[in-house]
Amino acid sequence: MEQSSTKKMSEPPDVDAQRIPVTVVTGFLGSGKTTLINRILKEKHGRKIAVIENEFGEIGIDDGIVFNSQENILEMNNGCICCTVRGDLIKILKKLWKRKNKIEHVLIETTGLADPAPVAQTFFVDDDVQEHYRLDAIITVVDAKHLIQHLDDDKPEGVENEAVEQLAFADKVLLNKVDLVSAEEKQEVVKRIKAINSSADIIETVQGNAPLERILEIKAFSLERILEGEPTFLESDGEHQHDSSVTSVGLELEGEMDMKKLDSWLGAILREKGTDIFRSKGILAIKGTADKLVFQGVHMLMGFASSSEGVGKPWQDGERRVNRIVFIGRHLDRKQLASSFTACLAD
Numbered sequence: 001m002e003q004s005s006t007k008k009m010s011e012p013p014d015v016d017a018q019r020i021p022v023t024v025v026t027g028f029l030g031s032g033k034t035t036l037i038n039r040i041l042k043e044k045h046g047r048k049i050a051v052i053e054n055e056f057g058e059i060g061i062d063d064g065i066v067f068n069s070q071e072n073i074l075e076m077n078n079g080c081i082c083c084t085v086r087g088d089l090i091k092i093l094k095k096l097w098k099r100k101n102k103i104e105h106v107l108i109e110t111t112g113l114a115d116p117a118p119v120a121q122t123f124f125v126d127d128d129v130q131e132h133y134r135l136d137a138i139i140t141v142v143d144a145k146h147l148i149q150h151l152d153d154d155k156p157e158g159v160e161n162e163a164v165e166q167l168a169f170a171d172k173v174l175l176n177k178v179d180l181v182s183a184e185e186k187q188e189v190v191k192r193i194k195a196i197n198s199s200a201d202i203i204e205t206v207q208g209n210a211p212l213e214r215i216l217e218i219k220a221f222s223l224e225r226i227l228e229g230e231p232t233f234l235e236s237d238g239e240h241q242h243d244s245s246v247t248s249v250g251l252e253l254e255g256e257m258d259m260k261k262l263d264s265w266l267g268a269i270l271r272e273k274g275t276d277i278f279r280s281k282g283i284l285a286i287k288g289t290a291d292k293l294v295f296q297g298v299h300m301l302m303g304f305a306s307s308s309e310g311v312g313k314p315w316q317d318g319e320r321r322v323n324r325i326v327f328i329g330r331h332l333d334r335k336q337l338a339s340s341f342t343a344c345l346a347d
């Protein structure tokens with residue numbers, strides 16, 4: 001007896017067991033990050049999960065369509081998590097561990113244009129953060145249909161290709177939207193992923209349906225592996241250049257929309273400009289119904305959902321019906337988008 005208690009006393013404390021695991025969910029615009037996080041939150045995981053959510057675009061849309069039953073959602077929408085709001089990320093993390101109602105897992109959703117490296121670096125360069133958190137894994141969600149075009153996107157000198165960076169840093173790749181590609185197309189995408197990152201496990205998913213035990217608390221992040229590929233990982237100050245040709249136009253307009261006009265307007269824009277418009281989404285008020293309409297576009301693919309199907313909440317009595325829509329991509333014509341959006345208002 002005595003022997004075993006002496007042994008116990010001399011054992012180092014299990015530091016990892018005391019630190020809160022963090023999963024960074026990254027992946028290009030529209031790949032399915034929010035879908036994955038919503039799915040995780042809805043499952044019976046038995047953990048108290050906090051989500052830190054960073055959205056790209058002039059106006060945030062995700063807050064209105066997701067996570068509506070969760071209290072532990074922290075929004076950071078005043079810049080990109082990998083540069084301007086990294087200080088805010090540290091502040092939020094510090095606040096979180098001081099909460100009485102102890103958090104057991106943190107999910108960080110980066111914007112679709114973020115470089116995950118500075119986010120990962122946060123867990124190794126700040127002493128307080130390092131003491132309380134452990135980076136469990138970087139999960140990169142990939143849109144099987146659109147990945148290759150983003151990997152092949154020509155970037156200006158000195159600008160990183162975000163889709164490549166996101167894959168290079170992945171501990172797990174969720175090859176999402178496999179329902180949209182053929183077996184041959186899928187094989188080609190897998191080949192491209194492996195050429196960038198041969199060590200990450202690839203999980204094929206539809207609507208982010210990966211088993212939780214393969215994505216949470218998996219201790220997959222390895223600093224050694226990262227340092228092998230990027231020896232200066234811990235030294236750099238997180239400074240990097242974003243592709244400034246990708247911008248966003250966010251529009252807000254009070255009133256009720258004509259569904260027919262809206263549908264044909266969005267259909268036409270995405271058909272004509274869907275190569276340049278990477279992502280579009282909106283929350284809309286339609287004449288004749290109190291249900292909120294949620295619009296989602298990824299390049300030329302678009303779809304609607306409604307609060308009648310449990311996505312978001314209906315317009316409440318007295319709530320101002322403000323339509324919000326955001327377009328993210330290249331060569332966006334703000335004036336033209338604004339006037340054609342206004343033209344969709346119901347008479």
Ligand SMILES: Nc1nc2c(ncn2[C@@H]2O[C@H](COP(=O)(O)OP(=O)(O)OP(=O)(O)O)[C@@H](O)[C@H]2O)c(=O)[nH]1
Nearest residue numbers: 028029030031032033034035112176177206207296
């Ligand atoms: N066909 C298909 N559509 C999917 C799948 N997963 C997600 N989607 C749709 O893809 C669109 C974008 O999904 P999100 O989860 O919002 O993507 P995201 O990565 O969070 O997008 P951003 O945060 O704006 O970059 C939505 O319309 C989803 O319903 C899938 O497996 N198959």
